[in-house]
Amino acid sequence: MSLIDLANPTRFLALTARVLPWLAATTVILLTIGLYQSAYAPDDYQQGATVKIMFIHVPNAWLSMFVWGVMSIASLGTLVWRHPLADVAAKAAAPIGAAFTFLALLTGSLWGRPMWGTYWEWDARLTSVLILFLMYLGLMALWRAVDDPARAARAAAVLTLVGAINLPIIKFSVDWWNTLHQPASVMRVGGSTLDKSFLIPLLVMAIAFTLLFVTLHLAAMRNEILRRRVRSLQMMQASQKAA
Amino acid sequence: MTALSALIRRDIRIALRVGGGALIGVLFFLTVVVLMPFAVGPDLALLSRLGPAILWLGALLASLLTLDRLFMADHEDGSLDLITMSRTPLELACAAKALAHWLAAGLPLIVATPVLGLLLNLDMVATVAVALTLLAGTPALTFTGMIGAALAVTLHRGGLLMAVLVLPLSIPVLIFGVAASQAVIVGPMTFGAPFSILCALSLISLVIGPFAAAASLRHGLD
Numbered sequence: 228m229s230l231i232d233l234a235n236p237t238r239f240l241a242l243t244a245r246v247l248p249w250l251a252a253t254t255v256i257l258l259t260i261g262l263y264q265s266a267y268a269p270d271d272y273q274q275g276a277t278v279k280i281m282f283i284h285v286p287n288a289w290l291s292m293f294v295w296g297v298m299s300i301a302s303l304g305t306l307v308w309r310h311p312l313a314d315v316a317a318k319a320a321a322p323i324g325a326a327f328t329f330l331a332l333l334t335g336s337l338w339g340r341p342m343w344g345t346y347w348e349w350d351a352r353l354t355s356v357l358i359l360f361l362m363y364l365g366l367m368a369l370w371r372a373v374d375d376p377a378r379a380a381r382a383a384a385v386l387t388l389v390g391a392i393n394l395p396i397i398k399f400s401v402d403w404w405n406t407l408h409q410p411a412s413v414m415r416v417g418g419s420t421l422d423k424s425f426l427i428p429l430l431v432m433a434i435a436f437t438l439l440f441v442t443l444h445l446a447a448m449r450n451e452i453l454r455r456r457v458r459s460l461q462m463m464q465a466s467q468k469a470a
Numbered sequence: 471m472t473a474l475s476a477l478i479r480r481d482i483r484i485a486l487r488v489g490g491g492a493l494i495g496v497l498f499f500l501t502v503v504v505l506m507p508f509a510v511g512p513d514l515a516l517l518s519r520l521g522p523a524i525l526w527l528g529a530l531l532a533s534l535l536t537l538d539r540l541f542m543a544d545h546e547d548g549s550l551d552l553i554t555m556s557r558t559p560l561e562l563a564c565a566a567k568a569l570a571h572w573l574a575a576g577l578p579l580i581v582a583t584p585v586l587g588l589l590l591n592l593d594m595v596a597t598v599a600v601a602l603t604l605l606a607g608t609p610a611l612t613f614t615g616m617i618g619a620a621l622a623v624t625l626h627r628g629g630l631l632m633a634v635l636v637l638p639l640s641i642p643v644l645i646f647g648v649a650a651s652q653a654v655i656v657g658p659m660t661f662g663a664p665f666s667i668l669c670a671l672s673l674i675s676l677v678i679g680p681f682a683a684a685a686s687l688r689h690g691l692d
Contacts, residue, residue: 306689358638365635373625381689382621386635389617389682393639396671400642403664404649 234311236452243445250442257435264428280338282428286436287331291359292394294324294440298366299391302384312448314380315455317387318370319447323440325363332356351405355398362390376455473558474566481570484543492574495536496582502528503586514591521590522600522651526644528586529579529604533611534636536575538629540567540619541687550623554691560684568616568679576608599654599661603668607647610672613679614639620683624690643671 265282298320304313335353336346347353366383373379485492506524510516517524544550553563580601587597618636625631650664 306685358641361634362638365631365638368631368634369621369625372627372631378625378690382625382686385617385682385686385689386621389639389678392678393642396642396674397638400645403667404645 236312239312240449240452243449247442247445247449250438250445254435254438254442257431257438261428261432261435264431268428269424277338277341278425280334281425282432284331284334284338285429286433287327287334288356289433290436290440291324291328291331291356293437294320294327295359295363295387295391295394297444298324298387302387305380305384306388312452314376314384315448315451316444317380317383318376319451320444321363321367321370321383323443323447325360325367327436327440328356328360328363332360349405351402354405355401358397358401359394362394366390473556474562477553477558477563477566478570478573481567482574485571485574491539492536493578495532495575496578498535499528499532499579499582500586502531503589506590518591518593518596521587521592521596522603522655523648524590525583525586525600525604526607526647526651529583529608530611530637530640530644532579533576533608534615534618534633534640537571537612537615537619538622538632540571540616541623542619545623545691550687550691554687560688561680564616564620564683564687565613565676565680568612568683571616572609572612576612579608580604596651596655600651603647603650603665606665606668606672607643610643610668610675611640613672613675614643616679617682617686620686620690624686643668646671 261282265279268279268282270278298317301313301317301320304310305317332353335356339348339353340346366386369383369386370379373382503524506520507517510520541550544553554560556563583601583604584597587600592600615636617639618632621635622632646664646668649659650661650668653659653661653664
C-alpha cells in the first residue's frame with residue numbers, strides 16, 4: 228500500500244470507508260479520557276479553575292499550525308508529484324484548519340478575560356494567530372472564487388507554499404513589533420515548567436484533537452470526491468440534454 | 471541579458487506612456503495621505519507622530535493596487551505567452567517585469583514622499599528616514615505583490631481577492647519599515663537593526679517572488 232495506490236479515488240473511498248469508523252471510535256475514546264482527566268486535573272494555585280481552558284486551547288493552537296503543514300505537503304503533492312488526491316486534501320483541510328484557528332482564538336480570548344482582564348490583547352502570539360486565521364480565510368476565498376477545481380488547486384498550492392515560508396517571518400516580525408510597542412505586561416503560563424498533573428491530560432487531549440482532525444479531514448476528503456463526481460455527472464447530463 | 475533589458479525598457483515605456491497608468495499610483499498615494507487629516511483631525515502634533523505610519527500605509531496600498539495589472543495587460547495582448555515560451559527563464563523574466571514595475575511605479579512614490587512629509591508636519595530627518603525605509607522596503611512589496619498579480623492573471627480575478635491574499639504577507643515589511651522610521655523620530659531603538667531586517671526582507675522576497683510567480687504562471691496559464 229503506497230501513496231500511488233491511493234491515487235485512485237475509488238480505492239481511496241473504499242479504504243477510508245473501512246478505516247473511518249475505527250478512527251472515529253478511537254477519537255471519541257481518547258477525547259473522553261482527555262476530558263475526564265482535564266476535569267479532574269488540580270486547579271492552578273494562581274489561575275484557579277480557568278487553567279482548564281488550556282486543555283482545549285493548546286490542542287487547537289497546535290492544530291492551527293499543523294493543518295497548514297498538512298496543506299503545504301498536499302500543495303507539494305499538487306505541484307510536484309501531481310497526485311490526483313493532493314488538491315482534494317488541501318481543499319478539505321482549509322476550512323477545518325480555519326475552524327481550529329478560530330477556536331484557538333476564541334478559547335484564548337475567553338481565557339484572557341479572567342486572566343488579563345481583557346478579551347483581546349495585541350500580544351505577539353494572539354496577533355500572529357489572528358494573521359494565520361486571516362490567511363486561512365483568504366485561502367478559502369481563493370478556493371471559492373474559481374469554479375474550475377484544477378485551476379484553483381494550483382493557485383491555492385502556490386499560495387499555501389508561499390504562506391508556509393512567510394508564516395515564520397510574520398511570527399518573528401510580530402514578536403519584534405510587540406516587544407517594541409509594549410513592555411511585557413502579559414502573564415504567561417510557562418510551557419516548559421508544566422507540572423505532570425497538567426502535562427498528561429494535555430498530551431492526551433493533543434493526541435485526541437489530532438485524531439479528530441484526521442477523522443474530519445478524511446471525511447471531508449470523501450465528501451469532496453463525491454461532490455466532484457456529482458458535479459461531473461450533472462455536467463454530463465446537461466450536455467446530453469443539450470445535444 | 472539583452473532580452474531582459476529589452477523587457478525592462480519595454481515595460482517602463484508602456485507604463486509611462488498614455489494608458490500605462492504608472493503615475494496613478496502616486497496620485498492614489500497623495501489622495502490617501504490627504505484623506506488622513508480628515509479622519510484624525512488637523513492636529514499637527516498628532517499627524518507628525520502618525521506620519522511614518524500614514525506614509526507607509528499609503529505606499530503599501532498604492533504599490534499593491536497598481537500591481538493588479540502587472541501581467542494582465544500582457545496576457546490580454548498575447549505577449550505573456552511569448553515571454554512564457556521564450557528561452558529566457560520565466561523566473562528571470564518575472565523578476566525583470568517586477569523591477570520595471572518598481573522603477574515606473576515604486577520610485578515615484580519615494581520621490582513624492584518629501585512633499586507628503588511636509589503635509590504631515592514631518593521634519594527633515596524624519597522625512598529622509600521614511601524615504602530611505604521606503605526605498606529599502608518597497609521592492610519587497612513589489613516582489614511579494616507580484617505573486618498576487620500572477621495568481622490574478624491565472625484565475626482571471628483581480629482586485630479585492632488579491633489584496634486579501636497578499637496584504638497579510640506584507641505585514642513584516644510594514645512592521646520593520648515603520649519601526650525604522652519611528653526609531654529615528656522617537657527612539658529608543660537604533661535605526662540600523664530594523665533597517666537591515668527591512669533590507670533582508672526585500673532580498674528574501676527578491677528570491678521567493680519570481681519563483682512563486684513563475685510557478686503560478688507555468689501551472690496556471692492554458
